[in-house]
Every structure is written in C-alpha cells, then in structure tokens.
Amino acid sequence: MLEKREKAIAAISNAIAVYSIHNEQGKIPQNQSMIDFILKSVPEDLKSTISIQLIDEVFEYVSGAHLQPS
Secondary structure (H helix, E strand, C coil): CCCCCHHHHHHHEEEEEEHHHHHHHCCCCCCCHHHHHHHHHHCHHHHHHHHHHHHHHHHHHHHHHHHCCC
C-alpha cells in the first residue's frame, strides 16, 4: 500500500501532466497558475501532505525526466 506522501507525489505528478496538456490546448484560464491547479486537483485527504516544496521537487523531477535521453 502506498504511503500518504507517495500518494501525494502521484497526485501532484498527475496534476502537472493534466495542467500541461490543458494549457497547450488553451483550456486553462490565463489567471490560473499551475500551483492553483494542483491544489484544486489534489484529493482533500492529501492536502495536508502537499507543500510548495514538494510540488517544486516533483516538478523539477518530472521536468528533468522528460529532458533525459532514452
């Protein structure tokens, strides 16, 4: 079973992906930041686990992973 932090990381990663796709398609309002989108997307039971530092850490990892050659 996943720990609460692991679930939060998965939820953040998913929200980053969805935000990126919707942003490319022009479906995100101009005034909505990725942070706001993530915080609105994460299930209530995980919100106490989420921090800006964790979001930054996940975003940095996800962004770097996409730049790595296969």
